[in-house]
Amino acid sequence: MNKTISIIGSGFSSLSAACYLAKAGNDVTVFEKNETIGGRARQFKKKGFTFDIGPTWYWMPDVFERFFSDFNKQPSDYYTLEKLNPAYSVYFGKEDYITIEDTLDKILKAFEVEEKGSSKKLKIFIEQAKSNYNIAIKDLVYNPGVSPLELITPKTITKLNQFFSTIKKDVRKEFKNERLVKILEFPVLFLGAKPSNTPSFYNFMNYADFGIGTFHPKKGMYQVILALEALAxxxxxxxxxxxxxxKILVNDDGKATGIISNKTIYNADIVLSGADYHHSETLLDKPYRQYSELYWNKKTFAPSSLLFYIGFDKKLKNVNHHTLFFDVDFEIHAEAIYDTPKWPENPLFYASFPSLTDNSCAPNEKEAGIFLIPLAPGLKDTTTLRETYFNKIITRFENLTSQKVKKHIIFKESFCVNDFVKDYNSYKGNAYGMANTLMQTAFLRPKMKSKKVKNLFFTGQLTVPGPGVPPSLISGKLVADLIKKHHSN
Structure with a gap:
């Protein structure tokens, strides 16, 4: 192709696209506003502790393998992967939790202990989820979201009804035990929508969870970013x-001709933005924007988050590498995110302790903890609110896990709505992009190719396939293919 391509942002989708476009013979430059690359997947180090600022879950290893194999490489050329056992645990009350282990057989046993007869149902449920996974991840998500016809293949015809039912309906039809229901509905949170608004087809996330498992790259998720950088x-x-x-520069013919960065003009044949889609369009003069403020305002955005990065001066007990705290009402918290956006009275929260698995994350006999509360995007974010919510969750954490930790905090840093806006130009401070609801699936998402500006393209979690790390890698491949198609010599 031999084009000059400027890419805005250096998250997973931008770096993925950069690799594919460079491999095709283009002159590619990536422009990152922050000091370090990685977009939301940056790293934070303090006093010998190392934290992943953004994603902490490594799911769908096959997507990473497929990416690297496109360059005759494999993940192990760059980083070491470890399968977690247990994958995670879920707390429902004081010292009352269910542990999800590393094989489906073990998980079936755990379900059976919880509810007699549930293991048979789970086996059937996961078989269907596997079938959807094979269609979605090996086939469907590798479509650029250009046309509704992409969803209609000989394999999906038999699954079309699954686009009109929901995860919530399907799970609750089979499982009556509220605790098991919560565990089965949890992976949908990665798609950024309520189980009641997420098409059944997305139960393939349950196969990613129970069928394939949860992994940890040694030294953290940032190793994957460093791998992409090395490959690029x-x-x-x-x-x-x-x-x-x-600014994105557009000439009188309506063609993107480059960008301005640090007051310097960089000419380019093609401009690709992996930055927040809404923000990217604000870099254009108004006539060249495809989507109005009203359009963005009406969309269902995935949650934002309040995050805490904490150094503890002792090892913690009764927790796993990934630990979820579902001891409060899931529905009420979900309403505070999606229906009437406000700070939740009693939030669910998630905690990650990477130093339990990986001693590179904390000094000897100390623990690195990451705590996350999902929030509605666009909420008022103040130091006082952050402190209030930290006290809420740390008090509950102490009670649920039967240990004192407040006095053992060496330091804590927080990250919330304002930081997502400041660091990533994120629309309303969202953390995960745009939710995968029925009306925001596939071709109904913002387009990868600008309808108004020639040679301008977009990638990342606001376009196809959607939120999450594996979809972002795929998004980079899709946009690179689209660019190649439009500019094949």
């Missing part, structure tokens, strides 16, 4: 950090 540089990609983009 091997392919000749140039990466500029501390390089915010102020």
């Amino acid at each position: 540089k091997e392919l000749g990609v140039k990466i500029k950090t501390n390089a915010p983009v102020e």
